[in-house]
Amino acid sequence: MGYWKLLFFAFHILTSFHGLCNGQPDFRAHVCGDNGTTSMYESNKNTLLSSVAPNIGRNGFYNSSVGQNSDRVNAIALCRGDVELDICRSCVNDSTHKLVQLCPNYHGAIGWYDKCMLRFSNYTIFHQLDIGPERSLFSLNNVSDSDVPQFNQALRLMLDRLREKAKSGDSLRKFASERTSGPAFQTIYALSQCTPDLSDIQCYDCLDGAAKAIPYCCNGRQGGRVLRPSCNLRFETERFYNETPATPQPPPGKDSSTTRTVIIIVVPIVISVILIIMFICIFQRKRKHRKPTAKIETMDEISSIETLRYDFGAIRIATDNFSDSNQLGQGGFGVVYKGTLPNGKEIAVKRLSRDSGQGEQEFKNEVLLVVKLQHKNLVRLLGFSLEGTEKLLVYEFMPNASLDHFLFVVIWHQNMQCMVNSQLSQMSLALVY
Template sequence: MVSSRWLFFLSAIFMLTALAVAQSAEPLNHFCLYEKGNYTANSTYETNLNQLLSSDVSSDTGSNSGFYNSSYGQNSDQVHAIGLCRGDVNSDVCRDCLNTAKSLLPQRCPNQKEAIVWYDYCMFRYSNRSIYGVMETSPPFSLLNTQNVSANYVEQFNAVLRTLIENLTSQAKDGGSLRKFAANSASAPEFKTLYALVQCTPDLSVDDCEGCLRGAKEAIPQCCNGKIGGRVVRPSCNIRFETNPFFNSTTDASAPPAYNTPTTGSKGNSTSRTVIIIVVTIVASVILLITTICIYRRVRRWPWVKPESEPVDEIGSVESLQFDFDAIKVATDNFSEENKLGQGGFGVVYKGKLPNGQAIAVKRLSTDSGQGDSEFKNEVLLVAKLQHRNLVRLQGFCLQRNERLLVYEFVQNTSLDHFLFDPIKRAHLDWERRYKIIGGIARGMLYLHEDSRLRIIHRDLKASNILLDGDMNPKISDFGMARLFLLDQTQANTSRIVGTYGYMAPEYAMHGQFSLKSDVFSFGVLVLEIVSGQRNHCFRNGENVGDLLSYAWRNWREGTALDIVDSTMSSGSTSEMIRCIHIGLLCVQENVADRPTMASIVLMLNSYSITLPVPSQPAFFMNTSSIESEVSSKWEHSIGVTESDERSKRSSV
């Protein structure tokens, strides 16, 4: 019989192989352009798209130049595609990268007529409109090296960078119809060498290529100022710079690389490079294998790592969910800045990848976050027992000395406020999507209040705690402030007010009384924010700034409720919009007993045969300065979460 040690050895090799494959297939970023429309299953467009994607890039004669252009179908069902490889990679790498991209993109963006994906070595996109020869600057994204230039040399470094990129832009824009690429280096301060490359899709005109690259160059200070490396990426062009070499400097930037006909003497260089690659791969595999064995032995020896001064008996029921801290460090690349998804008052959230290729989101609680051991245990105990499509799923946790980590499923499109309160991105949220989001949140809250084995009060329902998956389905997150109720319990009191300004029910903020109806109040505020596209505490109407609840109530009384609807929505069911405003106002009534339950709300959203009661005036306690000062110190931490600088690692969460 094969020993357990050998079984583990073989499984470790398999895991390393899977990790290598998963890493090679992971893109830098991708965008599903929802605003460009969807196609239906088994439609002509889907057939044409599948036909186009099924053809191997190697069959396209343009692939030797690193540029791929193809189309399939006719009229409105025609599919257009463009692919571009980095100008210094060889034809095999180019072909493999583009074929991988063609395979992955429809999986990441199902039913989307237009989508785009970037890898380190290539970009691939398709659309139902002609995209050949069209300069596209959106959607853009940027990446940065976390290391800083020495403070005394930032200006000199930036001057060298500007000059280098300007020279490369002049060189690339004059490239031919098959290649617009340039790469070079220059001496930088502190005895460093600065490497940079620029590239346009070769279908662009000289002016369009230059315009695209100049726009990308102007974006560098916003993303990467004072950093030793970074990139600005657009569909039609990209710029990258580093103080370490990252491109093949032997490639002639003035002409397409002779991928299939190596020059004299290149055989030896190619052989040397091949040997180096093999040696590095073997060494890296051995190191990874040793690391995996060490982690395995540690986990076997200490399956439960207790903090030095805190018993964790309460979490024993979910002990099987514990992750090893070293494994999380590996998954998040030692909590690197590149993997940072967002930051709030309770800590930082990072993207990670497990050895099996599964993407995760890791919330690393800060030591001064205010969410101590009790909140941490609370979130683990509560969320581990919850299973619903509109709740973020907890994968596990980690406790080691002062480290407290929560491991969740990774949700692609970050939080609702990332879209809703952005003047550009909120255009992606048409009314159909917003109505679906409202319904999903309502179902998730109903599950928490009545349908799960536990009765849970969330106490911090807000736009930044609603995450959106790849299909823009909402998932309620962050249960650090949640409270467990007995099934027949209706109300409780607390002396510790926690929550977020603008979403807290008056009886809770003033007297510490919370109940199911406290969450209903927060839900009502959230519904009005989704309909209007504006924050409750900073509602703008022309030149006037006020609070959303007052404005919604005034318009409801005057019969002009549609005036609060987000003007970026050009179409949608006005009856659904008015009904949602009506429901929102019912939820934010000052009298707790007058507010509907989540069960009633779900019924109201799904049945027009139900007559809605007339709402009474909402609570306007947020405008009372004395109350605001009374609870401001307790709100301070959560206000930081609300206004947090949540950003996507490469898109983005």
């Protein structure tokens, strides 16, 4: 009797262990950052990480922050581009528990599953190209020695195509998958993906570096992957991703009555739509002569404002964390600091008061307006930076003298008060140092 009890107990232990192993079967790698966090940082981290999985959208990407200053926590979650939403959220939820367990009291960590990646840090990680820490994995199965050159050639060309496709994605998804024929009747499957907050160039550079790591980690292997915080790629000789099913074609020779019915229905609809479009075009043409065309914001203007954006972390470093020794002065709308960019260029940074009540889009519109209204007697605006409630304006540093005299002379003698609204005046006059 005791023998059977012992056997049952052993079986229970084995099945429990098997369940634990299968709960998170595809956790591939993780890296912990610096440890030694405060209780406030840990509280912010737990609050942030618990909100990531429920809030991740159908594009499989989510980023958010909680806290202020040194207790601020930033997080990014990215699911593989072919994964359904429920599987994506489940994977991110597993990652949350896994990282908290593996990296307790750490300022940052990153973990990779087969279907998702989760990352948190006390540094700014949004819109940043991060190529490290990097991890590579490879298959235990080898390509035949005689087939390696042909296999590598087919793989390299496919990864080049995938890099172009992925970087050409939009702000919701930068993902591409493909298959190609290899040697010895093999099929090679591969995918490439970037976090969609990257620019096209950043995505291209990240995937290009990852592809160059393949010969060092995975040469002659039937599968491999390179994992980076901002991008990842993978290849296998067996399909590992979900392919979108092709639209089924109707079988040939089916009765023509269905086709005839479709034509009878579709043709009148198409003709009606064409007539409506023609009527609208004629109406708009007549209306244009009577009514001035409204000015709308173009995509070029939207793009130009983003080119003026500075990284908040870079400005923080340039001003020595907004130290008092770098303070140039203080006005009614904030403090001005002197800073030095990595290329040696000196700048003046206006740190606007947080209680201004101004929204992000309104702030960007005003920046764009100030840039367009540059004047030889006005200090030159170089750009701006946004981070949470922080709003910074970056100006060209004028070491010799204040520009107050020139500003007031221009506005008073040229009677420009009617052309400068109160908000623009706030930004131009209050920022003179």
